[in-house]
Amino acid sequence: MYKISKEYLCQSIQKSFMSKLVIVGTVAFDAIETPFGKTDKILGGAATYIGLAASQFHVDGAIVSVVGGDFPQEYLNMLRTKGMNLSGLEIVEDGKTFFWSGKYRNDMNTRDTLITDLNVLADFNPRVPEEYQDAEVVMLGNLHPAVQLSVIDQMKNPKLVVLDSMNFWMENTLDELLEVIAKVDVVAINDEEARQLAGEFSLVKAAQKIMAMGPKYVVIKKGEHGALLFGNDDVFYAPAMPLREVFDPTGAGDTFAGGFTGYLAKTGNFSFENMKNAVITGSALASFCVEKFGPERLLSLSRAEVRQRLLQFKSLTQFEIKLT
Amino acid sequence: MYKISKEYLCQSIQKSFMSKLVIVGTVAFDAIETPFGKTDKILGGAATYIGLAASQFHVDGAIVSVVGGDFPQEYLNMLRTKGMNLSGLEIVEDGKTFFWSGKYRNDMNTRDTLITDLNVLADFNPRVPEEYQDAEVVMLGNLHPAVQLSVIDQMKNPKLVVLDSMNFWMENTLDELLEVIAKVDVVAINDEEARQLAGEFSLVKAAQKIMAMGPKYVVIKKGEHGALLFGNDDVFYAPAMPLREVFDPTGAGDTFAGGFTGYLAKTGNFSFENMKNAVITGSALASFCVEKFGPERLLSLSRAEVRQRLLQFKSLTQFEIKLT
Numbered sequence: 128m129y130k131i132s133k134e135y136l137c138q139s140i141q142k143s144f145m146s147k148l149v150i151v152g153t154v155a156f157d158a159i160e161t162p163f164g165k166t167d168k169i170l171g172g173a174a175t176y177i178g179l180a181a182s183q184f185h186v187d188g189a190i191v192s193v194v195g196g197d198f199p200q201e202y203l204n205m206l207r208t209k210g211m212n213l214s215g216l217e218i219v220e221d222g223k224t225f226f227w228s229g230k231y232r233n234d235m236n237t238r239d240t241l242i243t244d245l246n247v248l249a250d251f252n253p254r255v256p257e258e259y260q261d262a263e264v265v266m267l268g269n270l271h272p273a274v275q276l277s278v279i280d281q282m283k284n285p286k287l288v289v290l291d292s293m294n295f296w297m298e299n300t301l302d303e304l305l306e307v308i309a310k311v312d313v314v315a316i317n318d319e320e321a322r323q324l325a326g327e328f329s330l331v332k333a334a335q336k337i338m339a340m341g342p343k344y345v346v347i348k349k350g351e352h353g354a355l356l357f358g359n360d361d362v363f364y365a366p367a368m369p370l371r372e373v374f375d376p377t378g379a380g381d382t383f384a385g386g387f388t389g390y391l392a393k394t395g396n397f398s399f400e401n402m403k404n405a406v407i408t409g410s411a412l413a414s415f416c417v418e419k420f421g422p423e424r425l426l427s428l429s430r431a432e433v434r435q436r437l438l439q440f441k442s443l444t445q446f447e448i449k450l451t
Numbered sequence: 452m453y454k455i456s457k458e459y460l461c462q463s464i465q466k467s468f469m470s471k472l473v474i475v476g477t478v479a480f481d482a483i484e485t486p487f488g489k490t491d492k493i494l495g496g497a498a499t500y501i502g503l504a505a506s507q508f509h510v511d512g513a514i515v516s517v518v519g520g521d522f523p524q525e526y527l528n529m530l531r532t533k534g535m536n537l538s539g540l541e542i543v544e545d546g547k548t549f550f551w552s553g554k555y556r557n558d559m560n561t562r563d564t565l566i567t568d569l570n571v572l573a574d575f576n577p578r579v580p581e582e583y584q585d586a587e588v589v590m591l592g593n594l595h596p597a598v599q600l601s602v603i604d605q606m607k608n609p610k611l612v613v614l615d616s617m618n619f620w621m622e623n624t625l626d627e628l629l630e631v632i633a634k635v636d637v638v639a640i641n642d643e644e645a646r647q648l649a650g651e652f653s654l655v656k657a658a659q660k661i662m663a664m665g666p667k668y669v670v671i672k673k674g675e676h677g678a679l680l681f682g683n684d685d686v687f688y689a690p691a692m693p694l695r696e697v698f699d700p701t702g703a704g705d706t707f708a709g710g711f712t713g714y715l716a717k718t719g720n721f722s723f724e725n726m727k728n729a730v731i732t733g734s735a736l737a738s739f740c741v742e743k744f745g746p747e748r749l750l751s752l753s754r755a756e757v758r759q760r761l762l763q764f765k766s767l768t769q770f771e772i773k774l775t
Binding site for chain 2: 329
């Protein structure tokens with residue numbers, strides 16, 4: 128008879144009551160320069176930010192990604208302590224981890240990419256661990272559409288698939304991207320990408336055109352101007368929290384996606400009304416992300432702080448007008 | 452004994468129960484070109500838009516401005532039927548009305564000024580009619596700070612003075628502008644102007660610096676991205692209504708100011724909580740203004756339509772998140 132530790136048993140029982148969330152995206156090194164300073168290679172990548180944000184909701188999350196033999200064990204341990212299952216994180220021992228380097232201009236809204244070393248990401252062949260193929264929620268971070276498609280094909284019957292993408296894939300792999308878009312429930316991209324994908328300047332028209340491609344909902348991220356949620360004829364506007372200082376915007380969009388999908392996986396309610404809450408939650412988490420370099424602020428974030436920030440979003444947006 | 456008509460008596464009695472609103476600003480001709488078409492000289496000017504928006508609230512408004520002998524009687528009649536008192540609107544018979552001509556670029560967010568003919572505005576000496584010198588609310592539209600100061604000096608004891616301005620006055624008459632700012636209760640300007648005035652990129656810091664100059668509240672207008680309201684440590688975010696089409700943005704900022712001050716004059720409550728409603732009301736009226744050329748849409752606007760739009764703002768922004 129096997130001996131099973133009490134801790135392992137408790138964790139297993141807890142997990143059996145949680146929604147599962149599959150997160151696909153980069154796990155990377157970033158080197159960032161902003162007007163406030165610069166970093167050496169630090170932990171980065173879309174899946175990292177998504178996972179750290181989603182971990183606030185104690186969902187049973189799995190990261191599907193790839194890193195090289197140079198990726199530190201301490202980062203892996205940290206992601207595991209945040210509740211992320213890493214059995215779908217391939218480690219190519221003789222390869223190097225994806226590396227991105229960028230510099231923000233003074234307005235913090237535009238940045239120049241200095242280095243993009245794909246490294247092990249060039250041959251990434253995603254594998255969803257068998258025990259996560261029945262996950263309810265899938266977050267497809269910005270990657271080659273063929274990778275995103277492969278993940279969808281490995282899932283058994285997901286209830287909600289959310290897609291991020293970027294202009295690079297629209298310009299170079301549009302057919303494959305449209306194939307993915309037709310299979311997802313939510314497209315969550317930024318305003319310029321939505322305009323490019325739809326060929327419409329009006330975000331209302333752009334969202335309607337994207338919904339006509341298949342998805343039931345469209346989330347348009349507008350950075351410091353917040354995010355718009357569209358579904359059928361419904362629309363909802365979540366502001367960004369006005370901040371005294373934006374220290375480093377890196378990862379804010381992915382943190383938004385992680386808060387959004389983490390909240391939805393936790394609540395299991397995919398109605399438009401609950402999507403509103405998910406968008407607000409994503410905005411709240413993103414507002415923390417930009418307070419420090421890289422994912423640093425997310426690592427120290429407490430539930431009480433998130434709760435407090437959600438209260439601030441309430442007072443930021445709620446009003447009681449008498450209609451006469 | 453004088454004969455007084457029943458209509459005149461009724462109107463006088465009604466007006467005696469209303470808050471008075473003094474509106475200072477241009478009454479002008481505009482020629483506008485957008486990607487959707489162009490107009491000849493049509494009715495324009497800040498005070499026109501402010502007055503038309505405020506007229507939705509049946510306040511007792513007076514326009515303080517100047518026009519030339521070329522200004523059509525039908526425009527004057529129209530403003531009067533909207534409830535605007537024009538005894539402070541000077542008509543310089545041998546002068547020409549202020550004329551502005553501009554062309555919007557394809558993104559509708561930037562415009563090039565083609566012509567600015569000050570005409571009678573060059574020697575404008577504002578006169579607040581005696582019966583409006585006790586008005587509760589004053590809206591100082593974008594004009595030379597010396598003109599704005601003269602109006603403040605003519606008022607007896609206004610409860611709320613709201614100021615609009617622009618970069619031109621910051622660059623050319625800063626000392627006078629700062630003198631006006633020190634005497635007003637609310638500064639309502641757009642984001643780039645707020646940054647320039649405060650010398651701060653962060654809108655939170657900019658608002659705090661402007662409040663330190665005297666005003667109790669600062670409203671920062673962000674065009675298609677909505678408006679921010681600041682007061683002490685409070686902040687409120689009113690989105691702009693996402694629209695399928697923006698036909699002509701001319702006057703949207705002034706319409707916002709008219710909805711804002713009209714609502715405040717009607718309710719007489721200048722708390723931060725009620726300012727929130729005023730900002731939402733301003734945003735709602737501005738969302739109509741951009742639907743047609745110039746002030747056309749405001750002229751046909753019904754109370755039922757405004758009420759309906761305010762309900763849309765509610766569903767656009769309100770959410771019910773459970774905080775656990």
